[in-house]
Amino acid sequence: MKYVTILPQSAAGLLHVNTLSISAIAPQKEEPYPEISIHQESPSMFVESVMKINAFPFAAAFVFAGSAALAGGYIAPVVEQVVPVVDAAPAPLWAGGYVGGTLGYAFQGEDRVGYHETATATNAERSLGNAGELKLKGVNGGIRAGYRWQREDWVFGPELSADFGNIEDETSGRLTPGGYVPFEAETESKVKNVVSLVLKGGYLVKPDLLLFTKAGVARADIEYRASFVDDNGIASSGEADFKKTGYIVGVGLEKRVSEKLSVSGEYEYANFGKETREFGDLHTEATPKYHNIKIGVNYRF
Numbered sequence: 001m002k003y004v005t006i007l008p009q010s011a012a013g014l015l016h017v018n019t020l021s022i023s024a025i026a027p028q029k030e031e032p033y034p035e036i037s038i039h040q041e042s043p044s045m046f047v048e049s050v051m052k053i054n055a056f057p058f059a060a061a062f063v064f065a066g067s068a069a070l071a072g073g074y075i076a077p078v079v080e081q082v083v084p085v086v087d088a089a090p091a092p093l094w095a096g097g098y099v100g101g102t103l104g105y106a107f108q109g110e111d112r113v114g115y116h117e118t119a120t121a122t123n124a125e126r127s128l129g130n131a132g133e134l135k136l137k138g139v140n141g142g143i144r145a146g147y148r149w150q151r152e153d154w155v156f157g158p159e160l161s162a163d164f165g166n167i168e169d170e171t172s173g174r175l176t177p178g179g180y181v182p183f184e185a186e187t188e189s190k191v192k193n194v195v196s197l198v199l200k201g202g203y204l205v206k207p208d209l210l211l212f213t214k215a216g217v218a219r220a221d222i223e224y225r226a227s228f229v230d231d232n233g234i235a236s237s238g239e240a241d242f243k244k245t246g247y248i249v250g251v252g253l254e255k256r257v258s259e260k261l262s263v264s265g266e267y268e269y270a271n272f273g274k275e276t277r278e279f280g281d282l283h284t285e286a287t288p289k290y291h292n293i294k295i296g297v298n299y300r301f
Contacts, residue, residue: 092150100298109136109290131185132171140165156201183230238279246272
C-alpha cells in the first residue's frame with residue numbers, strides 16, 4: 001500500500017503531493033479503506049487548499065447551468081419603435097377661384113374744361129378760356145371673378161371685374177374770347193361702364209386677414225357732351241362719346257368670415273388719360289379720372 005502525503009507548498013496555496021511506499025501494518029487483515037495521513041504545515045493553509053478544491057464543482061455547475069440556458073436559444077428584447085409625429089403643412093385656404101360683388105362710391109375726379117378754336121387753313125388754333133372743372137363722382141356697383149395662388153403667407157392672382165353706374169359731373173362757364181360774341185358753355189362728362197383686368201398680390205397679416213395691392217388696365221365707356229349759348233341767343237350742342245383705355249391701381253384688406261366667404265374693403269384710383277373732343281369749330285381735351293372706395297364680398301369655390 002502507498003502512503004500519500006498532501007502538503008501545502010507555500011503561502012501561494014499550491015499543493016505539493018508526495019507519494020511514499022509503506023508497508024501494511026497488518027497484511028493478514030483486510031482493510032476496507034487505506035489509511036491516508038494528511039500533514040499540514042498550518043491550519044490556515046489547509047483551509048485555503050480545501051476551499052480551492054471545493055470551488056471547482058461550483059464553478060463547473062455555474063458554467064453548465066449557463067450552457068443549458070443558452071441551449072434554448074437567445075430571445076432578443078422587443079423594443080417599440082417611436083415614430084415621430086410631423087405636423088402637416090396648413091392647407092392654402094386662400095387658393096382657388098372666386099366670384100364676388102362690390103359697391104362703391106367714386107369722388108374727386110378732376111377734369112378741367114378748356115376750349116380752343118380749332119385750327120383751319122387760315123386761322124391758327126387759339127385758346128378761348130376755361131369753362132369750369134368737372135369733378136366726377138357717383139355710386140357704382142360691380143361684379144368680379146378671379147383666381148389666386150398661395151405660397152405660405154403670400155397670395156396672388158388675376159382678377160377681372162366690371163363696374164356699372166354713373167360717375168359723372170357737369171360744369172358751366174362764360175367765355176369772352178376776342179373776336180367772338182361772348183357765350184355760355186355747359187359741359188357734362190359721365191363714366192358709365194368700366195371693365196378692368198388687374199393683378200392682385202398680398203400678404204397674410206393674419207391667417208384670415210389679407211392685405212393686398214392691385215394694378216392693371218381698365219377700359220371705360222364715357223359720355224361727353226357740351227352745349228353753347230351766346231349773348232345773341234344762338235345755341236348749339238354736341239355729343240362726343242368715346243371709349244378709352246387707362247390704368248387702375250389700388251390697395252385694400254380682405255377678411256375671411258368662413259371657409260368660403262370673405263369680405264373686403266379697398267381704395268382704387270382710375271385714370272384714362274387725355275382724349276380730344278370736338279364740337280364744331282371748338283374742341284377740348286377730356287381727362288377723366290377718379291378715386292373710388294369699395295366694399296365687397298367674395299365666394300371661393
